[in-house]
Amino acid sequence: MAEELYDIEVAVPENPIESFLRMDRMPHIWCPGCGIGTTVNCFARALETSGLDLDKVAIVSGIGCTGRVAGYVRLDSFHTTHGRAIPFASGLKLANPSLKVVVYSGDGDLTAIGGNHFIHAARRNLDMTVILINNFIYGMTGGQVAPTTPIGASASTAPHGSFEEAFNLPFLAESCGAVYVARWTAYHVRHLTKAIKEALLKKGFSFVEILAPCPTLYSRRNKLGDGLDQMVYYKNSSEIKNGAETKSVALDLQGKIIVGKFVDKERPTYIDAMNEHFRKRLGDRYIPSDENKEPNPCLERKSRSAASAGRASF
Amino acid sequence: MHADPTGVLAGAHFMDGDHACSEGAMAAGCRFVAGYPITPSTEVVERIAERFPYIGGIFIQMEDEIASSIAIQGAAWGGIKAMTVTSGPGFSLMMEHIGLAAITETPCVFVDVQRAGPSTGLPTMPAQGDMMQARWGSHGDYEIIALSPNSPQECFDLTIQAFNLSEKYRVPVLFMMDECVGHMIERVVIPPAEEIEIVERRMYGGPKEGYQPFEAGRDLVPLMVKAGDGYRIHVTGLTHDERGYPNMSVGAQAKLVQRLVDKIRLHADEIVQFQEHDVDDADVVVVTYGITSRTAIPAIEQARAKGMKVGHLRLVVVWPFPEKRIRALADRVKAFVVPEINLGQMVYEVERCAAGKSKVILVPHGGGTVHQPKDIYTAIEKSLRGK
Ligand SMILES: Cc1ncc(C[n+]2csc(CCOP(=O)(O)OP(=O)(O)O)c2C)c(N)n1
Ligand code: SF4
Numbered sequence: 217m218a219e220e221l222y223d224i225e226v227a228v229p230e231n232p233i234e235s236f237l238r239m240d241r242m243p244h245i246w247c248p249g250c251g252i253g254t255t256v257n258c259f260a261r262a263l264e265t266s267g268l269d270l271d272k273v274a275i276v277s278g279i280g281c282t283g284r285v286a287g288y289v290r291l292d293s294f295h296t297t298h299g300r301a302i303p304f305a306s307g308l309k310l311a312n313p314s315l316k317v318v319v320y321s322g323d324g325d326l327t328a329i330g331g332n333h334f335i336h337a338a339r340r341n342l343d344m345t346v347i348l349i350n351n352f353i354y355g356m357t358g359g360q361v362a363p364t365t366p367i368g369a370s371a372s373t374a375p376h377g378s379f380e381e382a383f384n385l386p387f388l389a390e391s392c393g394a395v396y397v398a399r400w401t402a403y404h405v406r407h408l409t410k411a412i413k414e415a416l417l418k419k420g421f422s423f424v425e426i427l428a429p430c431p432t433l434y435s436r437r438n439k440l441g442d443g444l445d446q447m448v449y450y451k452n453s454s455e456i457k458n459g460a461e462t463k464s465v466a467l468d469l470q471g472k473i474i475v476g477k478f479v480d481k482e483r484p485t486y487i488d489a490m491n492e493h494f495r496k497r498l499g500d501r502y503i504p505s506d507e508n509k510e511p512n513p514c515l516e517r518k519s520r521s522a523a524s525a526g527r528a529s530f
Numbered sequence: 531m532h533a534d535p536t537g538v539l540a541g542a543h544f545m546d547g548d549h550a551c552s553e554g555a556m557a558a559g560c561r562f563v564a565g566y567p568i569t570p571s572t573e574v575v576e577r578i579a580e581r582f583p584y585i586g587g588i589f590i591q592m593e594d595e596i597a598s599s600i601a602i603q604g605a606a607w608g609g610i611k612a613m614t615v616t617s618g619p620g621f622s623l624m625m626e627h628i629g630l631a632a633i634t635e636t637p638c639v640f641v642d643v644q645r646a647g648p649s650t651g652l653p654t655m656p657a658q659g660d661m662m663q664a665r666w667g668s669h670g671d672y673e674i675i676a677l678s679p680n681s682p683q684e685c686f687d688l689t690i691q692a693f694n695l696s697e698k699y700r701v702p703v704l705f706m707m708d709e710c711v712g713h714m715i716e717r718v719v720i721p722p723a724e725e726i727e728i729v730e731r732r733m734y735g736g737p738k739e740g741y742q743p744f745e746a747g748r749d750l751v752p753l754m755v756k757a758g759d760g761y762r763i764h765v766t767g768l769t770h771d772e773r774g775y776p777n778m779s780v781g782a783q784a785k786l787v788q789r790l791v792d793k794i795r796l797h798a799d800e801i802v803q804f805q806e807h808d809v810d811d812a813d814v815v816v817v818t819y820g821i822t823s824r825t826a827i828p829a830i831e832q833a834r835a836k837g838m839k840v841g842h843l844r845l846v847v848v849w850p851f852p853e854k855r856i857r858a859l860a861d862r863v864k865a866f867v868v869p870e871i872n873l874g875q876m877v878y879e880v881e882r883c884a885a886g887k888s889k890v891i892l893v894p895h896g897g898g899t900v901h902q903p904k905d906i907y908t909a910i911e912k913s914l915r916g917k
Contacts, residue, residue, distance in 0.1 A: 238764070241775060255803040271760040276604070279767075287764055287776060292757040294607065295766035295776075297630055303564075303592060307601035308757060310588050311562050311608025314760050494583045499532045503536070503586040505561055505610075 233260035236270075239292050245284055251428025252282055252349055256289065257406050259320070259347065262412035267379035272317045276305040279354035281430075285320040299329030302337045305344050312503075313487055313502065316416065317343070323350040323364040327383055331363070335341035336391035338421045340486040345415045345422045351430035357434030368501035370437050384466035389423040390479050395510060396422035397462060397479035401450035402429060404475060420485045427473065440470065504506025531730050533557050533690075535682070535723035536585045543718050547711040548573035549684040550718045551641060552581070555613050556687025556839060557726055559640070561587040562605035562612035565600040569653045570709040571617040571643035578615075595620035598626035602634045605865065608767065609756035611731075613639040617709075617861045618647050621660055629668030630767050631702035632790060635730065635744070635752065644708040646871075646897030656709035657897030658820055658871040659809055662670060663702045665849050671787050672792035673850075675801060676704040676849040678819040682716045688846070694729035699793055702753050710821040710873070734761075744786075745772040750793035788839055795849055803846040804855065806836070811840030814865045814913045819845040819882050821900055822869050829906035848876065856883035867914035869893035869906045889913055 237260070238385035243448040246252050246366045263270065270291060279288035279298035286293040288429045292315075296304045310318045319326075326334050326348050337344065353371055354360040364385070365378040396418040400408040408426060415422035416422070429435055429446035436442065449470060457465075458476040465474040484492065545553070550625040552574050555563070563582070575589065582589045583649035588605075592598040595616050602612035616624060621642045631638055644660050646652035660667075664676045675695050678686045686803060698705040710750045734741065734753035743763045755761045768776040769783045794801065808830075809815055818826045824846040833840045843859070845852065856866075856879075865888050868877040877892040885891050893909045895901050 238775075271762070272758050274757040287531060287766060290762050292762055293764045294604075294757075295598060295768065296762070297626055297767055298602075300627075302598035304604040306592075306597075307562065307564060307604025307612065308607075308608045310590065310601075311602070311605035311610045311612070312756065312758055315608070332593050333597055334848045336597075436706075486716070490588075498583055502583050505586045505588050 227399065232264065233257055236260040236263065236290055238354035241288055244288055246281060249429060250281070251351065251430070251433040251443065251446070254402045254405065255347070255349060255408070255426050256285055256426055258409040258510060259412055259461050259494045260289070261409045262416060262489060266416045268316055268416060269359055272314060272316065274308060275318045275320055276301045276308065277319070278321040278330060280322035282320065282349040283325060283356070287358070289413050298324050300333065301325065302330060302333040303345075309342060309344055310487065313343070317345070318380070318416070319344055319346045321348065322355065323348055323385075324354045324425050327385065328390070329361045331505040334372070335392040338394045338423070341393055341395060341420045341489075343420055343485045343487060345412075345418070345424070347412065348417075348425050348430050350385065350425055351428050351434055353430055353434040353457065355430050359437060366467060368469045369434070371437070371468070372433075378452045382467065384528070385425045385463070386423075386465050386478050387462040390462040390487055393483065394423045395420035395481050395483050397478055398423070398477040399425040399465065400475050401427040401449035401454060401473065403447045404454070405529070407475070414477070414480070418480070420483060439494065531728045533726035533728050535724040538723040538726065540720050543720065544715055545682055545718050546573065546713050546715045547679065547682040548643065548882075549577045549708060550712065551689045551705065551707065551712075552577035552683035552688040553718070553720060555639070555693065556581060556585060557686070557689040557720065557723070558611065558693035559730075560611045560613050560693060561585075562602060562610050563587065563591045563614065564601035564605070565615045566580045566592055566595045566598050566620060568617045568620045570645055570712050571615045571641065573622075573712070574615040574643070576658070585899040595623040596627070600630065602638045603631055603634070605615065606636045606638050607757050611637070611697070614649060615641040615643070617643045618645045618651060619649065621710065623831035625663070625667040628702050628704075629670055629672060632672035632674065633786070634765050635700040635765055635768065635790070636702070637696040637700050639689070639696055639705060641689075641705040642757065643709065643712040644706065650741060652898050654709065654755060654847060655898040655899065656821060658822065659874040659875070660707055661706065661848060661870070661872065661898060664706055667680055671791060672847060673791050674702050674704055675847065676706050677707045678822045678848045679711055680820055680843060680844070681711065682714060683716045685711060686718050686720060690728070690754050691822055694727070697729045697731050698751070699797065700754065701794060704849070706820065708820050712742065713717070713766040730791065733865065734783040739915065743774045744770060746789060746793070750796065761790060781892060798850040798853075800856075801847055801850055802852045803853050805844045805846060807842040809841035809843060809859070812863055814867060814910055815838040815841045815843050815863050816858055816867045816869070816906065816910065817843050817845070817876070819848055819876065820871060822871060825901045825903055826869055826906050828903040832903070834905050838910060838914055840853050845876070851879045851883070853883050853906045855887070856880055860865055860884040860887040863888050865891060866891035867891050867893060867906065867909045867913050869895070869901050869909070871895045871900065872896050
């Protein structure tokens with residue numbers, strides 16, 4: 217695995233990700249030390265090395281600091297409503313299966329207000345990559361408590377500290393049926409880039425959770441320092457455990473962070489299951505939607521990890 | 531452009547309004563439907579679910595109405611015609627996404643088979659209580675188009691129009707049925723495909739360089755592209771400029787919102803549709819829509835038989851409201867009588883346009899069934915009394 221990890225070129229003369237960005241929209245809105253930008257760098261590199269036709273990649277975001285990602289990348293991009301990126305993406309993908317559809321949004325967006333859509337898209341194995349930025353907080357609205365806020369952490373709407381159990385997101389995603397589940401932090405740029413690339417090339421519902429610092433509203437408020445201090449925490453407290461059981465990877469306040477690729481398996485996607493089912497039931501009378509008749513160019517490319525069908529590969 | 535024959539079940543049928551609406555959607559070229567079951571609208575999606583696999587459509591029962599009302603917008607940007615269907619509480623859940631469709635100028639159709647509310651209300655019984663919600667339900671300023679069929683035949687015909695209008699103006703179109711029209715079974719004649727006029731999406735096919743996805747020409751409606759066409763568009767629910775880029779200025783807000791509103795208001799003459807009967811010599815005009823246009827007929831006939839000069843104006847397109855026509859009538863009629871299965875909604879529009887020049891009398895009904903014609907008759911009689 218190590219060789220593969222380092223075949224991603226990082227040191228290049230000019231910033232190669234500029235061609236992925238809508239430079240006419242710079243400067244971006246993110247605070248100094250915010251981790252979201254770092255993840256976008258990794259996303260851009262992953263896309264670049266994925267071999268995907270970028271005209272056929274669409275990105276969908278909800279609302280939040282992370283939700284702004286869709287507006288900065290030079291792809292067909294949709295900035296929708298709070299929590300509803302996944303159902304928008306579902307309609308987009310079903311209408312036009314030749315697209316690679318990526319959902320990029322925050323933890324609050326995807327798992328609080330959008331939690332219902334998240335679990336159902338995973339259950340259906342809708343073919344999309346969901347990249348979730350977990351900053352333990354609602355950033356955009358000023359640091360309110362989120363379903364990911366660790367017990368004991370303070371938030372503007374939990375000023376005495378949160379006492380609610382937080383989601384263990386990889387466990388949630390796996391239990392609902394995601395075929396690819398990984399977690400990395402904004403510190404692990406190479407691993408993260410590789411994970412996003414794998415997720416992009418994975419057929420089905422792939423999920424990458426990324427822990428990223430929100431110095432402005434999370435770490436400073438909790439006296440955990442700024443963005444750099446959070447990166448040091450990620451570095452020192454992370455343990456790479458590919459294949460770890462997702463139920464064992466829950467996070468707690470400044471505790472150990474299990475990172476890695478946890479799930480990589482095969483399961484028929486929603487569209488494949490639908491086509492197969494109707495062909496079986498209705499025979500020649502089944503007319504797949506126009507787009508479904510064409511081969512899916514971006515999915516012709518199989519990821520290396522998907523080669524070992526049926527079992528997890530780490 | 532004519533309809534694709536694949537979706538057209540040409541011939542004479544007996545069917546209810548819900549099923550006729552499904553057939554209208556298929557004839558209109560709708561190939562994506564997302565919905566969540568709710569009485570009395572469920573038959574629409576049931577028929578779609580049955581028929582779509584044979585005609586190249588995709589139906590998905592989403593996890594809720596919020597998801598359904600945005601999945602159709604994803605599908606529209608994926609390049610196909612899309613619709614969602616609901617009633618009562620489900621319609622309330624969809625409000626945010628009517629606004630999203632309005633600001634992103636996403637063509638799509640929302641069908642609301644109205645039932646009595648508020649809340650769970652009378653789930654299986656009719657009302658017309660969502661008319662103002664259809665107009666104003668999402669926050670902010672925008673315009674939509676809404677139609678109101680009064681028979682299964684119209685559920686078919688007007689659903690096609692709903693799609694055509696939504697493509698022409700790039701606007702969400704609300705199809706305001708009610709439980710009676712939805713469940714009433716009548717003869718529905720579906721013409722052959724070559725007799726059905728369809729408006730196809732107006733797509734941009736020009737150079738990528740300098741393309742501005744939200745730049746409109748003189749008709750104020752921008753051409754569309756779909757995801758995957760290589761234009762790398764940005765579509766946002768934030769206030770945006772012609773490039774589609776967010777712009778948080780008062781100026782950008784004024785410009786965008788004004789255009790969204792003007793593209794409907796300035797075309798109101800083309801969009802507005804109503805039917806009139808015996809209005810020319812009328813002293814009193816009964817203004818109706820949907821099922822109420824049918825319960826009013828016996829009352830109007832009875833009044834005319836007694837020598838009262840009563841006319842009937844029935845709204846087919848409810849929004850935009852036929853302001854000009856009501857204003858013109860207000861100059862010469864004594865009164866308007868407005869029966870609605872609610873405690874007063876469209877009557878306020880009539881009042882606004884009548885502007886004190888003629889009386890406006892509401893015939894309210896709390897919902898659960900339709901008006902007794904005698905209540906409408908009594909109101910007509912009353913309207914002619916006094917000055
Ligand atoms: C329906 C609705 N409710 C609430 C909001 C306000 N809102 C905007 S962003 C946000 C939370 C964003 O948090 P998260 O998804 O964690 O993203 P982050 O900003 O941290 O990246 C909220 C509550 C909204 N826009 N829409
Ligand atoms: S508030 Fe937090 S998440 Fe939002 S941009 Fe600033 S640092 Fe990033």
